[in-house]
Amino acid sequence: MADSDAIAIPHGFRTAAGKAGIKPSGGPDLAVFVADGPCAAAGTFTTNRVCAAPVKWCRGLLPADDIRAIVVNAGNANAATGAQGAANAERTAARAAELIGCEPRQVLVASTGVIGHQLPMDKVEAGLDRLIPRASADASSFDEASRAILTTDTHPKVVSLSYSEGGVAFSLLAMAKGAAMIGPRMATMLAFILTDAPVWPSDLQPILLDAVEDSFNCLSVEGHASTNDTVLILSSTASTAPTLRGEELTAFAGMVRSACESLARMMAADGEGATHFITIDIEGCRDREEARAIAREVAESALVKTAIHGADPNWGRIVSAAGYAGVDFDEGELSLWINGVCVYEAGAPTAFDAAALSAGLKAERDVTLRLALRRGEGRIRFWTCDLTAEYVHLNADYTT
């Protein structure tokens, strides 16, 4: 995580963000990332059948080698908006393209916010007219963008990483939003990764898919896959520098993975109303997909999440959630640790100090659950948060 003093802005990008009047609150709600030249670009998107117009727009364009900009708005998802929604996404790209001096198909768009309302295009267009001319490469502009893409997040989520080895140097700046409507079906929020590492789309797309698989796809707030999930990565120098290969490419892929994992952890920790950040380690499965299936059921069980909220070491809820994941293990294969304390061993309860474990859960925000089976080497690390009355309050009254 980086504050605005410490972030390294990749070469070739400028940004601008501000208030377009899309959010009823009047907060910042429009951000634009502008590249000085054509960028290599890749993306991953929600697997929801009901997906937003911007998702469809971007899917039709990526991977690509000539992207010039990303326009992001918060406060309105432009999802479930029919033909008019699709026209509005395209119109957003067209207006940005006109201001930048490129084709509409060189502009990616992303939206987040309430579903089912048409974008206020007059406000979006006026916002673009005002913002794009003042796009800048300074850190404060990127900081403003990281705030303008938020909805119910309590703070911006930014990762800045740099690489320098044997004369090769590049940096990567990633930001994300997401605090609810997060379930692990592809990417599960908005994230934008800008880099000046010279990587072609043919390398960028698999690197991004791998990173997303082990980060945003290991994250759930309440299991509700969004209509708008979008992760975009832009490389500004693919056309002007020798392309990364071998160890350098591996190092770059590691940076993308690391940035995505950091953002995923930040999102789980900032889950709506959350008071606990929960790391779930599942191990000893036949393969990673078995481990993922178990992790998801544990992460998405309201009963597990409320027990942890209440500092209640009611571990039966955890093993029973594992039990309905569709994995055909036997109880005798299963052991469970909560914050390092073994509470269930090879299918039978242990005599642990429940009061001490509860006190630990009460005192610490971070919780670790470790379930070990005896079936193989498959494992996964997964992140979620607890379920609180505050989550209910926040979500019982979102549009009204």
Place this chain on the structure above:
Amino acid sequence: MADSDAIAIPHGFRTAAGKAGIKPSGGPDLAVFVADGPCAAAGTFTTNRVCAAPVKWCRGLLPADDIRAIVVNAGNANAATGAQGAANAERTAARAAELIGCEPRQVLVASTGVIGHQLPMDKVEAGLDRLIPRASADASSFDEASRAILTTDTHPKVVSLSYSEGGVAFSLLAMAKGAAMIGPRMATMLAFILTDAPVWPSDLQPILLDAVEDSFNCLSVEGHASTNDTVLILSSTASTAPTLRGEELTAFAGMVRSACESLARMMAADGEGATHFITIDIEGCRDREEARAIAREVAESALVKTAIHGADPNWGRIVSAAGYAGVDFDEGELSLWINGVCVYEAGAPTAFDAAALSAGLKAERDVTLRLALRRGEGRIRFWTCDLTAEYVHLNADYTT
């Protein structure tokens, strides 16, 4: 639904219930149903891999034609309790069998309550010693039993049905418990159905499976499949009366289905902390399983449930939940009605009166959601409840 004045007790059954000291609250927690002679019996159970010792015990015995009793305790699930848990389930059956004068394999057992604690066998056995001798066929005994099987339910759930046609008469008395840890994977709670309809196990088992499929398997409180789900049906007169056939058997099957559906509706309405009872109709799918997949995602979405709690007609959450059910529909196929008001038609938002719809949601406990696709004739009716801060409070502090 029946009060104790109106229920018809099927011939051949007696019951007793009371306080055995299993529940920390000191409330009623032990019930016994005793048949005067051998009963035809069938059962359905949780599909959770982590299932309770009583579930394993009953699964090994059913269907059967010589069951004499069911012992039910609340306050302790006897789940995730290893070899000692299995021994305790068998010991419970053995003590009841000794008191009744039958074999242990003629006694079914069921438990509900906290997972992972060993049954206090001294209290269970002392309770059986006290209760079984005073088992009675009067309505108040059955009423007491319907209360002794509860955990967090706010009221007992009982259905009493009678049939009389052309000299053939029989009755059916069903009761259930369940207000949380309810997800639709088989039966999802405890339910006991007693009848004096003369039906053999070979007919009883498929009749019960069919009824469960359209009732308890169309029910979700929070999607967490229990370790203890058990539905048992006992027929007292299969060995002494001509067996039902043809129209009479069809009428009986309809009664079982009707009783199960009534109990399922009662359970959803009594979901922990619930302020709304939600009926979800999914129609126009290719088949019933497609409809069920969509219904489950809608029913189990915390975002849908909190929106309804807040009387917020935030319908985007409903169509987006449908979108990640794994059904490959297109948005343009989908329309949605909330309490009869069309809010989304063929993939586009309608201009509905949000304030009026919200006022209706606020005023009425019952909510209906209707999603129509255009793929075929597959449909399902599914039940759930809203998610409230009270649910969180109840479950954040259950064992501590």
